[in-house]
Amino acid sequence: MSLFTIAWKSLRQRWLASSLTTLSVALGVALMVAILIVNSVVDDMFSQTGSGYSLIIGAKGSETQLVMSTIYRMDRPIENLPWRYYREWQDHKWVEKAVPVNLGDSTEDGGFPIVGTTPQYFTIDPVPGRPYRMKFKEGDGFDSTWDAVIGSQVARKNGWDLGSEFRMVHAGQDDHVHDEKFMVKGILAPSGTPNDRTVFVHIDGFFMLDGHDKPIEEAIDREAKFYGETREQVEERYKADLADIRSHAAEEASHGHDHAHHDHSHGVSDLQKEVTAVLLQLKKDDFGGRALDLQSQINEGFRAQAVRPVGVMKRLMDNLVGNVKDAFLVLTGLIIAVSGIGIFVSIYNSMADRKKEIAIMRALGARRQTVFSIILCESLLLCVLGGVFGLVLGHALVFVASPVIEQKAGLLIDPMAFSPLEFIVLPVMIAMAVLIGILPGVTAYRTDVAEGLSG
Amino acid sequence: MERSILQRVQCCGGGIVLHPAHRRKAESGAHRSWEFSAHHGIADSVDNPGLRVEHAGLLYLLRLAFLPCGSLMSLILRNVRKSYREPDGGVLPVLDVEHFELATGEQAVLLGESGGGKTTLLNVISGISTADEGEIIVAGTNVAKLPEPSRDRFRAEKIGFVFQTFHLLPAFTALENVQLGMSFSGRADKNYAKELLDRVGLSHRLHHRPGAMSVGEQQRVSVARALANRPALMLADEPTASVDRANQDVILDLLQKACSENQVSLLLVTHSPDVASRFSRVEQLSNFNAAVRS
Structure with missing residues (x-):
């Protein structure tokens, strides 16, 4: 025994x-x-969500707020950056992918955060090795103006499925519901990330919404100030767009245009577009020092800030x-x-x-x-x-x-x-x-x- | 010459067990012939027929005299003394045994009143307690000289204990209680444990716990447990004090029979003359424990 x-x-x-x-x-x-x-x-x-991004670029302010708002949608966005700035990063020699992210709005039902972005958003794994899993209706995709992809929790809580339509509430204005409707074209599989409770809308549609295209004069001033240029220099840069916009405005005025019933189906000039943050995935380098170089380079300037999401969250x-x-x-x-x-x-x-x-x-x-x-x-x-x-x-x-x-x-x-x-x-x-x-x-x-x- | 041989015979571990009365006669010279003392002493005292020397001659006795000490004895006590220190600082002698012997297979009873040192004597013999001085030879080993771990081991292997209140462990079944005794000697043998319980008539109660058994059955389990390690010496401390008359007879029969069958020496202590009457060798504790006499 x-x-x-x-x-x-x-x-x-x-x-x-x-x-x-x-x-x-x-x-x-x-x-x-x-x-x-x-x-x-x-x-x-x-510590892992967002680690697939080399850098997040946003307006100057709190690093934590930038990460919390961009990746976790738990905080208000800081400020917006000119669309031109995003374009510059898109063309940067070290950049593999630059994805624009616009934040602030929410769904009318359930109040889920809206992210206006491009289809490229879903090509970068939020956590390396864990790509997005999404169900699409055959033949459909997230590539048209009024397309939307929703997180699994949004689908469950709101009872939405492929083909469901919804409207958005304008940022900070609970009573301002946009007229336009987006249609659910994809549903993300549960991932345990903030994406589960997020609604992604196509950025073209996002800009089409009332109040999402910056008033032209304000946009010129803003860009001139951002780049330290004169108004004339900015107007010269967007000369064609401005001529088009102004003639369109004059035409509307002569026809007694009722803005409330404006269908916003015209294109939006890059001058009027803004971006809340830019997600960067850099090309691979031997020592991984590019992210640090770019980060210090951006942070030394006065225009924007760059953060490494993993570092901030850690x-x-x-x-x-x-x-x-x-x-x-x-x-x-x-x-x-x-x-x-x-x-x-x-x-x-x-x-x-x-x-x-x-x-x-x-x-x-x-x-x-x-x-x-x-x-x-x-x-x-x-x-x-x-x-x-x-x-x-x-x-x-x-x-x-x-x-x-x-x-x-x-x-x-x-x-x-x-x-x-x-x-x-x-x-x-x-x-x-x-x-x-x-x-x-x-x-x-x-x-x-x-x-x-x-x- | 006779006296010298007798001394040598006694020295060889009391290879021959003499009834105290005979021994006293022999020592005082009353028995002039060693044959006489040998014939009567041995024949009277040793139950094991194999050890009888009625048919042995001088040569056999001489051979006995040169055998290693204790080779035919289960127990020899020499000048064993033990005392307790009292709260007031005084000393209370409990044991003072000049000489006591028990042959292999012999069954003896020590009769004494409560407080006469019976239990202390058994504890000293088994190595549970230590004597202040003296020799305690059990199956050829001087227990008094063993360090505690060796005494524990020795007790597990050579001594069977039957207690007044059985001392079965309530969490264990009858079979497990018997096996438990084996565990400490490293001789776990479930089949033998079952066989022992069968021999004490409890084959149908193997898996019952003590609480579900009668007192008589419990004491039978404790007898089986005491035999589990095939001991050389069985010590029984008032084994029938807690049972009724009918059970007393059953248990004593069982104990005596089991010891006889297994060639185990039995030393039983009791205060009951009734119990003592069942044994051929009865010692009054007061006769050889000077501590009690004083």
Whole structure:
């Protein structure tokens, strides 16, 4: 009969106390597992989403705000940049892809954030190696003016499917609903990224909406100021467009044009277009230093800022989310430690009742080390069983909670997700068991056999 | 010459067990003939027919005299003393045994009142407690000289214990209680454990826990457990004190029969003359424990 068998039978004899102490350990471990998994998902989302982009270029301001608004759609966009600036990056020799992103509007139903962009947006993996998975109706694609692609959560919550139509609310003006309707042409598969709760509309359609084409005079001033040019220089650059726009305006005025019923089907001049941010994917270089070069080059100027999304989010994670994570881990660690103390108290208290049992074993020839080991085995069994039960319970908790979390917080949690930190749970449990078992074990070790037998 | 041989015979571990009365006669010179003392002493004391020397002559006795000490004895106590320190600092002598022997296969009962040192004596013999001085030779090994881990091992292998209150572990079934005793000697043998329980008439109760058994059955389990390691010496501490008369007879029959069948020496301590009457060798503890006499 092995020591573990003897220990197990002894625990079974005190099944209520044993079960409760095991359960307390299991709950602590389960909580820790759940926190670790949710944390790794959050960590993954924040540290990896957007890592497919070399740089994000946006208006001067907070780096975090630029990333949070562009990648996570959790913050308001800073300001817009001239379309010409985007074009320049498009033609840059180091740039593989430059994708314009316009933000600020939201859907009329559900208030999901709108991203006005080009089809190229979906050619850059937001996380390297994890391309967009999308379902399209046969023959359709995200390439026409009024096309839209929606995230999985948007489709589920709004009950939209391919072919559904929707309207948008203008940025910051809840009562200003654009007349134009976009049609859902693609639905993204769940990815656990902010894209799940985003609506992507074709940028051509985006510019067609009322208020999305900057008034001409304002646009000239803005571009002149941005590039440090005179109004004349800007007008000279857009001479053809301006002539067209002005003649169109004169024609409308002579026909008593009612702007409210304007169909906005005419093209928008590049001068009037703006972009909230530009996502850059650089051509591969030998040392990966181009991103840094471009970033410092842009940031030294006064026009815009460039950020590396991974770096910004890592800082944010370390400074804010990291602390929260540490706080949670410390908390769960304390819960497990308290459970450990519970086990200690349970075993230690039982020692008084078990003096006789230990004395009998000693009388039958068990050595002091043997009874010490039996107590240690009991502690090990309680801790390891609690640990294993906690791991299972923790994953079960995640399994049950993942659909709810996805629905409430938009976090896509793999029910079978496993955090590498879980590997240390059992060694920690074993170490704790040894610590817990020492004192009761010594009590068993010191039990006076003759006294125990007569007691 | 006779006296010298007798001493040598006793020295060889008391290779021959003499009834105290005979020994006293021999030592005082009342028995002038060693044949006489040998004939009567051995014939009276040794139950094992193989050891009878009625048919042995001088040559056999001489051979015995030159055998290693203790080779035919299960237990020899020499000048064993133990005392307890009292709370007021005084010393309370509990054991003072000049000489005691028990031959292989012999069954003896020690009769004594409560507080007479019966349990202490058994604890000292089994190595549970240590004597202050003296020799305790069990199956040829001086237990008093063994360090504690060796005493534990020795106890597991050579000594069977039957307690007054059975001392079965409540978490274990009858079979597991018997196996438990084997575990500590490293001789786990489930089949033998089953066989022992079968021999004590409990083959139908193998998987019952003590709580589900009668006191008589529990004591039978404890007898089986005590025999599990094929001990050389069985120590029984008031084994029938907790059972009724009917069970007392059953348990004593069982204990005596089991020890006879397995060639195990039995030393039983009791305060009950009724129990003692079942044994051919009965020792009054007060006769050889000077601590009690004083």
